[in-house]
Amino acid sequence: RKEVEQDPGPFNVPEGATVAFNCTYSNSASQSFFWYRQDCRKEPKLLMSVYSSGNEDGRFTAQLNRASQYISLLIRDSKLSDSATYLCVVKRQAGTALIFGKGTTLSVSS
Amino acid sequence: GAGVSQSPSNKVTEKGKDVELRCDPISGHTALYWYRQSLGQGLEFLIYFQGNSAPDKSGLPSDRFSAERTGGSVSTLTIQRTQQEDSAVYLCASSFAGNTEAFFGQGTRLTVV
Numbered sequence: 561r562k563e564v565e566q567d568p569g570p571f572n573v574p575e576g577a578t579v580a581f582n583c584t585y586s587n588s589a590s591q592s593f594f595w596y597r598q599d600c601r602k603e604p605k606l607l608m609s610v611y612s613s614g615n616e617d618g619r620f621t622a623q624l625n626r627a628s629q630y631i632s633l634l635i636r637d638s639k640l641s642d643s644a645t646y647l648c649v650v651k652r653q654a655g656t657a658l659i660f661g662k663g664t665t666l667s668v669s670s
Numbered sequence: 671g672a673g674v675s676q677s678p679s680n681k682v683t684e685k686g687k688d689v690e691l692r693c694d695p696i697s698g699h700t701a702l703y704w705y706r707q708s709l710g711q712g713l714e715f716l717i718y719f720q721g722n723s724a725p726d727k728s729g730l731p732s733d734r735f736s737a738e739r740t741g742g743s744v745s746t747l748t749i750q751r752t753q754q755e756d757s758a759v760y761l762c763a764s765s766f767a768g769n770t771e772a773f774f775g776q777g778t779r780l781t782v783v
Contacts, residue, residue: 594771603761603774604713647713654768655720657703657729662712 561586564661566648572667577638581664583631583648592651593624595633597644598663604647607633638668672696674775676762682781683752691747691778695764702745703765703772704737706758713761719745720767752782 566583573579585593593610608615610622610631621634631648648661675694683689695702704716715729719739730736734752739745749756759779763772 603776605774606771609771655723657715657718657726658763658772659715660705660713 562661563587563659564648564650566661566664568662568664570665570667572669573638575638575640575668575670577668578634578636579638579666580635581633581646581648581666583633583661585629585631585648585650587650587652588629589652590629590650591653593622593631594649594651594658595620595622595631596647596649596660598647599644604660607646635666638666640668640670642666643668674762674764674773676760676775676778678778679776680779680781682783685754685782686751688748688750689752689780691749691760691762691780693745693747693762693764693775695743695745695762696773697743698766699764699773700742700767701765701772702739703763704745704747705761705763707761707777708758716747716760749780752780754782756780757782 564585571579595607596604597607598604608617610624614623619636623632645663645665647663650659677692700721702719705713707713717737718726734750737747759777761774761777763774765772
């Protein structure tokens with residue numbers, strides 16, 4: 561079983577739609593969680609960190625369920641510019657590497 | 671520069687040759703990561719350096735791969751006797767210690783012919 565698993569998609573949605581991505585991780589000792597975004601042929605960039613109590617940044621909401629080892633990302637009112645691959649990222653503990661999921665591809669159309 | 675710098679941006683090499691890929695992290699960042707990404711695939715962890723600690727080499731796919739980080743700054747990833755399956759984009763990232771954001775360089779696209 562891979563350490564971080566995501567539904568690869570693609571998710572094809574119209575502008576204005578709400579879309580949710582899920583991610584599961586296998587190592588219960590994992591301490592930090594992130595969502596990164598990667599545009600085609602570009603390097604990944606941090607979208608948002610994921611906190612235990614859940615957190616929101618504009619149209620984006622991230623949730624963490626430690627008991628189920630599950631992370632989610634909700635995008636409301638999708639924009640064309642949201643089209644990208646969204647990477648779920650887990651850090652086992654301080655002083656260890658970031659482990660990336662394979663990513664979920666989102667395509668928003670007009 | 672302000673960001674993570676990688677060189678070369680593109681490298682074409684013949685099968686069997688050795689290659690060196692360079693990464694200049696953001697000044698002050700103590701953590702440095704190497705990943706590779708094959709076409710249409712996710713990021714595969716290769717190696718992680720944190721300060722003066724022993725590097726985490728658990729992701730290196732074979733003994734043909736090695737990496738160094740000199741003086742806690744610049745890192746070099748070396749691939750010996752390259753194979754066609756080594757063709758990928760090699761990405762370097764750096765961060766402060768702890769659970770903080772990692773910043774990526776633009777990568778080195780390696781093609782083995």
